[in-house]
Structures are given as structure tokens and as C-alpha cells.
Amino acid sequence: MSEKGSSDRxxxxxxxxxxxxxxxxxxxxxxxxxxxxxGGLQSQTDRYLKRQASTMDELRRFHGASAPLLEKVxxxxxRFPFDENLPDKEGRLFRLMLGLIEAAQAVEIxxxxxxxxxxxxxxxxTVEEMS
Amino acid sequence: xxKSNQTSPKKFLKAKDFDLVRDRVPVENYTxxxxxxxxxxxxxxxxxxxxxxxxxxxDKGSYFTRDLPTLKTSIIVVRGxxxxxxxxxxxxxxxxxxxxxxxxxxxxTFRCPYHAWVYKNNxxxxxxxxxxxxxxxxxxxxxxxxLSIASWNGFIFVNLDEKPKQSLDEFLGEFGVTYDxxxxxxxxxxxRVVLPIECNWKSMIDAFSEGYHxxxxxxxxxxxxxxxxxxxxxxxxxxxxxxxxxxxTLERNYEWVPTEPVQVFVLNTMPAxxxxxxxxxxxxxxxxxxxxxxxxxxxxxxxxxxxxxPNLQIQFMVNGYLxxxxxxxxxxxxxxxxxxxxxxxxxxxxxxxxxxxxQSSARDxxxxxxxxxxxxxxxxxxxGNEYIYFGENELxxxxxxxxxxxxxx
Numbered sequence: 202m203s204e205k206g207s208s209d210r211x212x213x214x215x216x217x218x219x220x221x222x223x224x225x226x227x228x229x230x231x232x233x234x235x236x237x238x239x240g241g242l243q244s245q246t247d248r249y250l251k252r253q254a255s256t257m258d259e260l261r262r263f264h265g266a267s268a269p270l271l272e273k274v275x276x277x278x279x280r281f282p283f284d285e286n287l288p289d290k291e292g293r294l295f296r297l298m299l300g301l302i303e304a305a306q307a308v309e310i311x312x313x314x315x316x317x318x319x320x321x322x323x324x325x326x327t328v329e330e331m332s
Numbered sequence: 333x334x335k336s337n338q339t340s341p342k343k344f345l346k347a348k349d350f351d352l353v354r355d356r357v358p359v360e361n362y363t364x365x366x367x368x369x370x371x372x373x374x375x376x377x378x379x380x381x382x383x384x385x386x387x388x389x390x391d392k393g394s395y396f397t398r399d400l401p402t403l404k405t406s407i408i409v410v411r412g413x414x415x416x417x418x419x420x421x422x423x424x425x426x427x428x429x430x431x432x433x434x435x436x437x438x439x440x441t442f443r444c445p446y447h448a449w450v451y452k453n454n455x456x457x458x459x460x461x462x463x464x465x466x467x468x469x470x471x472x473x474x475x476x477x478x479l480s481i482a483s484w485n486g487f488i489f490v491n492l493d494e495k496p497k498q499s500l501d502e503f504l505g506e507f508g509v510t511y512d513x514x515x516x517x518x519x520x521x522x523x524r525v526v527l528p529i530e531c532n533w534k535s536m537i538d539a540f541s542e543g544y545h546x547x548x549x550x551x552x553x554x555x556x557x558x559x560x561x562x563x564x565x566x567x568x569x570x571x572x573x574x575x576x577x578x579x580x581t582l583e584r585n586y587e588w589v590p591t592e593p594v595q596v597f598v599l600n601t602m603p604a605x606x607x608x609x610x611x612x613x614x615x616x617x618x619x620x621x622x623x624x625x626x627x628x629x630x631x632x633x634x635x636x637x638x639x640x641x642p643n644l645q646i647q648f649m650v651n652g653y654l655x656x657x658x659x660x661x662x663x664x665x666x667x668x669x670x671x672x673x674x675x676x677x678x679x680x681x682x683x684x685x686x687x688x689x690x691q692s693s694a695r696d697x698x699x700x701x702x703x704x705x706x707x708x709x710x711x712x713x714x715x716g717n718e719y720i721y722f723g724e725n726e727l728x729x730x731x732x733x734x735x736x737x738x739x740x741x
Contacts, residue, residue: 209520267618275601275682282386283680295681301594302689306696309592316696318703326527328691 226277226290229270232297235263239300240293244255245328251323252303253315264308267301274298339620340417343569343581343628344721347727350573354730354737356719359712362532367740368663374571376402377644380482380489380496380503382534382644382657384409387486387520388436389417393453396436397422401659401667402643403492407479408432412454413440417483419490420455420476425469431476440525442476451476486506486516502529505575507640518618519652519673523691527668527698531705532712533660534732535641536668539701540637540645542654549704553697560632565651567725568637570628576641580732582628584634594689601686619648639728641735651675664709670698 238259242248252260267274280297281287283330289296306312315321347355362366383398388409394408406422408431422430424444431442441458442451450459455476460466462486480491482500485508490499501508507575529536539545542565547555558566560583568580600623602673619625625648638646645656652674659667678684711717722729 245688249692261730271594271597275685281550298685299688302692305592305594306692316699316703319699323699326695327526327558328695329524
């Protein structure tokens with residue numbers, strides 16, 4: 202991680218009894234370096250803002266580490282009942298993947314963190330699930 | 333090409349084929365306070381305005397609130413205990429406070445939080461504390477103030493006119509007849525994006541009424557999925573003009589295959605019934621079976637884009653539909669609401685991921701458009717331009733400007 206990453210750690214580090222090695226389910230240790238930055242972001246807007254504030258290098262590292270694991274991640278997560286809350290570690294892993302969505306927009310589509318010609322930060326919309 | 337586009341050249345129709353001669357409009361149409369007020373008073377006030385789906389008020393007492401920002405009107409749409417769907421101003425007869433909290437829910441009664449006046453879900457005023465102190469209030473005559481309301485195919489419209497000049501059916505005319513029976517109810521799941529934009533409302537309608545910009549502005553997002561060798565500038569095909577309203581067909585490039593890993597994963601994950609199923613060119617969904625949708629049988633059909641005057645667009649898609657709604661609030665300010673409807677909800681975390689991806693990419697594409705409209709407003713306000721020009725290929729924009737002019741001139 203960059204120096205910036207480690208300085209942000211204080212603010213977003215999950216609390217409780219978990220040690221750093223215990224934050225993700227077994228087999229996903231390679232994603233631990235991204236937990237501080239992405240694992241705690243709860244909303245699409247938080248993750249979109251994080252993408253806008255990241256450098257391309259940061260986004261490429263995150264995308265490069267996590268995109269190849271998509272199949273393995275969802276093979277694991279889809280063993281849990283969909284209508285219940287995921288356990289802490291799995292919830293964190295799922296939020297990392299939701300973060301990957303934003304990183305992928307930058308890395309795979311735009312080749313730049315922000316939507317071109319759009320003022321930064323761009324937040325003035327709301328998204329609402331209906332049913 | 334494996335699946336060639338069978339569209340015949342006659343479907344590449346241009347403005348001149350319809351005598352749409354309005355090749356420019358004055359810039360002030362997009363900047364002037366006076367024209368904004370005329371649009372508000374002469375177009376929005378007497379028109380039928382879409383506010384929501386009947387499926388949002390399925391049960392007795394279910395309701396939603398809606399703001400009509402152009403008219404500064406706040407309404408409640410509620411299904412009464414008698415099963416009748418009504419619309420009311422969200423305003424207590426006493427001193428005007430909103431009686432329903434904004435959002436949606438179920439209520440047998442609405443109780444004003446200020447002095448606890450209570451209304452039944454049919455609007456009737458049933459309780460006034462210390463009623464003796466209000467000899468001027470006849471409960472029979474002081475229910476919630478209702479608005480004219482009507483439905484078409486599950487779409488609920490209201491009209492600010494107490495006695496609308498036209499019924500909703502008359503207002504929708506040929507459009508309503510052509511698309512009667514489209515099974516919108518088979519796509520009950522939706523998400524909604526609300527986006528305030530610092531631009532004139534017509535700029536966003538214009539953006540969604542031509543495909544010309546897709547190859548350029550959306551070069552990274554939509555171009556490859558949309559542009560074909562036969563139609564590199566992505567003209568909308570087969571324009572159909574139906575009174576105030578209009579529809580045209582948009583193609584998709586089914587030869588496009590994603591190669592980036594997250595895109596590939598999403599494509600492989602989306603259930604076949606998903607709204608934006610990029611992989612599926614089969615007419616699985618019944619929306620496609622309706623004779624009004626894709627009437628010229630474009631093989632690589634992507635969507636029919638309908639503009640329902642004055643401020644609604646409906647896109648009929650292979651596996652669902654979406655609505656865009658455009659609310660002017662000032663010459664240079666608008667609010668856009670987009671809803672994307674699909675047949676099924678995600679049932680696994682993998683599908684939830686794919687659905688979240690679709691939401692993010694839809695947001696980014698709309699952001700590309702809205703950012704252009706903001707820059708457009710800045711340019712128009714600068715004062716250097718006299719006109720906005722509409723090409724032969726921008727015939728839907730010409731038609732919309734024609735219809736507006738009929739109301740205002």
C-alpha cells in the first residue's frame with residue numbers, strides 16, 4: 202500500500218477483536234491490503250467518491266488483485282443465505298467487491314478515475330432501491 | 333456479419349422526410365426566465381404528468397408522495413379503503429402542513445403533525461381537535477384537496493387543471509392506443525436515480541432523443557455496444573410520430589463482446605430476465621411480443637425510445653423498461669429522475685453484484701450526458717450563440733420543439 206493508504210488506516214480500521222489477518226475469510230488474504238481503504242465503505246456513493254479520490258495506480262492495483270478472484274469470491278459468498286446478513290468477514294469481502302465495481306469503471310471503461318468533464322467531487326444524486 | 337442488420341434504408345428517415353423544417357431554435361428558449369414561466373404555465377400546468385405506477389399502490393391504504401418540482405406541487409397518491417386511487421395535495425386544510433411524510437407507506441388515515449387534524453385515506457376530514465373553535469370549517473367540505481388523476485396501462489398521471497381540457501386517453505391519443513397492453517407489470521423491480529442538473533430541462537430530453545452523440549461522448553461507455561458498420565452514427569430508426577408524442581428504435585451491436593474481466597463476469601452473471609441483458613437477443617420477454625414494440629423488426633433491436641409529452645421518456649427494452657422524467661425548476665436548473673425496471677430481483681450475492689454494476693454504469697453514462705448539458709448551459713448563457721441547431725438526423729428534437737411551440741406561440 203502507499204503511504205497515503207497507511208495514514209488513512211487509523212480512520213477506517215475496523216475495531217473489535219479482529220487482528221488484521223482475521224478480517225477476511227480464509228483464502229482471500231491477498232485482498233487484506235485493500236480492506237482499510239474499501240472494506241468499510243457502506244454505500245454506492247461512498248465507493249464512487251473513493252474512486253474519484255483515488256489515483257489510477259491505486260485503482261489498478263485494487264482491480265488487478267481482486268478482479269481475478271471474482272469467481273472464487275462469489276462461489277464462497279453464495280454458500281450463505283441471501284436473505285440474511287453476511288457474517289462480518291464475508292460482509293467485508295462483499296463490500297470489497299462492490300468497491301471493485303467502481304474501480305472497474307475507472308480501469309476497464311474510462312481509463313481515468315473520474316467521469317470526464319464532471320466537476321469533482323460528484324455526489325449530487327441519490328439512488329434508491331424500490332421493490 | 334453473423335447477424336446483419338436487416339433494416340432497410342427507408343427506415344433511416346430524416347427530418348425532410350417528415351417536413352420537420354425547424355432546423356434551429358433561439359438560444360433564449362434554453363435560457364430565458366420568461367420562456368421557462370411560459371413552459372410551466374402553458375405546458376406543464378394543463379398537461380397530464382406522470383407521477384408513478386399503480387403497482388406502487390397495490391393495497392388498500394398504500395400511498396406514495398411525489399414532488400412536481402416545476403409546479404412546486406407536493407402530492408400524495410393513495411389507494412383508499414374503497415380501492416379507488418386518488419391524488420391529493422399534501423397539505424392540511426388548517427394551515428397547510430404536509431400530512432404525509434415524504435416517501436411511501438400504508439395509512440388508513442393521515443394525521444397532520446401540527447394540530448392533529450385527521451383525514452381518511454379517501455381524503456375526507458374526520459377529526460379536528462377542539463372542533464367548536466372552528467365554526468368556519470365544515471368537515472364535509474374541507475378534506476384534502478384532490479387533483480385530477482387518471483391511469484394508462486398502470487402509469488398514473490395527474491393534471492393540475494381541475495377540469496382538464498382533454499382526458500388522459502385523448503391526451504395520449506395514438507400513442508396510448510399503440511402501446512395499450514404492454515405488460516409493464518411483469519417488470520415490478522426497480523431502482524430510482526434522482527439527479528439535479530444545472531441545465532435547461534430540454535437539453536436532457538434532447539440528449540436522449542438522438543443517437544448522434546453516442547459515438548463521441550459515450551465513446552468509452554456505449555459506442556462499441558451500439559454502433560454498427562451500417563449505422564456508425566447511430567441514427568434512431570423508424571421514427572413514429574403520434575400526436576404530441578414520438579417513438580423511435582435504437583439498435584445494438586451484438587457483435588460486441590466484452591473482454592475486461594469485471595465486465596465479462598457481470599455479463600455471465602446477469603439472469604436472462606435482467607433489464608439490461610447485453611448477451612441476449614432472444615425475444616424472451618413479453619414486452620417484445622407487443623406489436624407496437626419494434627414494429628419494423630430490427631433484428632439487432634436494443635430499445636424503442638418513446639417521448640411522452642411533455643416530460644416523460646419510456647424506453648422499451650428486450651428484458652424490461654426504463655423511465656426518465658425531466659422536471660424544469662428554473663431556466664438553468666432541472667431535476668431528472670430515472671427508474672430502471674426488471675422482472676426479477678437478485679437472488680444471490682453474485683446477481684446482487686451484477687445488478688450493482690449495472691446501476692453504477694448507468695449512473696456514469698447519465699453523468700456523461702448531464703455533464704454535457706451543464707457545459708451547454710454555460711456556453712448558451714455566455715451569449716455568443718444566437719441559435720441551437722438541429723440536424724436532419726436530429727428529427728426527434730425538431731418534433732419536440734414543434735410541439736412545444738404549439739403550446740407557447
